[in-house]
Amino acid sequence: MGSRAVRVRCPAKINLGLWILGRRPDGYHEIDTVLQAVSLEDELLLEEAREGFALETRGLPIPGGEPNILERAWTLLAPRIRSRGVRVRLTKRIPVAGGLGGGSSDAAGFLLGVNRLLALDRSVEELHSLAAQLGSDVPFFLKGGTARATGRGVEVRHLCPAPPAWIVLATPPLAISTTWAYARARIPLTPEGRGGTILAAALGSNEWNSITPHFHNDFEDVVLPEFEMVARLRRALDASGVLGSLLSGSGSTVFGLALTREEAQSAANAIADLGASLHVVRTTERGVALAELT
Numbered sequence: 001m002g003s004r005a006v007r008v009r010c011p012a013k014i015n016l017g018l019w020i021l022g023r024r025p026d027g028y029h030e031i032d033t034v035l036q037a038v039s040l041e042d043e044l045l046l047e048e049a050r051e052g053f054a055l056e057t058r059g060l061p062i063p064g065g066e067p068n069i070l071e072r073a074w075t076l077l078a079p080r081i082r083s084r085g086v087r088v089r090l091t092k093r094i095p096v097a098g099g100l101g102g103g104s105s106d107a108a109g110f111l112l113g114v115n116r117l118l119a120l121d122r123s124v125e126e127l128h129s130l131a132a133q134l135g136s137d138v139p140f141f142l143k144g145g146t147a148r149a150t151g152r153g154v155e156v157r158h159l160c161p162a163p164p165a166w167i168v169l170a171t172p173p174l175a176i177s178t179t180w181a182y183a184r185a186r187i188p189l190t191p192e193g194r195g196g197t198i199l200a201a202a203l204g205s206n207e208w209n210s211i212t213p214h215f216h217n218d219f220e221d222v223v224l225p226e227f228e229m230v231a232r233l234r235r236a237l238d239a240s241g242v243l244g245s246l247l248s249g250s251g252s253t254v255f256g257l258a259l260t261r262e263e264a265q266s267a268a269n270a271i272a273d274l275g276a277s278l279h280v281v282r283t284t285e286r287g288v289a290l291a292e293l294t
């Protein structure tokens, strides 16, 4: 028997490193990235229904247009589900299209949550494959924590948890298209390809002082010259005394990393008048987390 309702907490991510290595025959890009889950979370409440898929959203607005990623996730699962459905309430707190993986995390949470709710008994491999069909960032969130992802981004190797840290997230009010950013990225003729290895090794030192010098994001060369507001935030965070700062994914969020909450909060105060939405959060060792409700 499945449970009657499942609550899923879906964390955001930041990229501590991201290298674009080349174009792939399937139209995607070969990347090497190090991801870290953080404690800003969306929440899904999943309830069993007689049939179909119904979605209610609260919190931050989600721009319409394309079918919601959760509806696509249901469509992937649905051919194998007979005469049962799911009612979803999504509380959105992670800024949308901000490089924080919110939609991807929601999709991973939905797959794990519906698997539990309807007692579908899908294997880890099956869930990973469905996650990869939904988006390049989705598989990471099944386990979260600290991980290195290669290939299209769906080959995920979990690393030892990074030492705890406080993160300031600064999201300007602009959505940057990932497709656009990849299309503009400069592809090296002979990619060096060692950045991810060096960053992963530095993470093993367990000392942020040795890790942050290896932060790197190839999207900065595309996004910072094009979006002055992002560049300004990046410079201001750098000058605010944080240990390291970087663009997350293809943006628009930039983050700063500090060892204490006070330091992170003072960095947030220093950039408070630059028009970004600000969150002070922690790194987390978790991915999506389920709780059954009766």
Ligand code: C5P
Binding pocket: 027, 028, 029, 030, 031, 134, 135, 136, 137, 151, 152, 153, 178, 179, 182
């Ligand atoms: O996989 P996802 O749907 O999140 O990717 C969004 C878009 O980003 C893709 O349509 C593609 O244009 C681009 N992308 C890419 N290479 C990757 C991941 C994404 O070119 N490794």
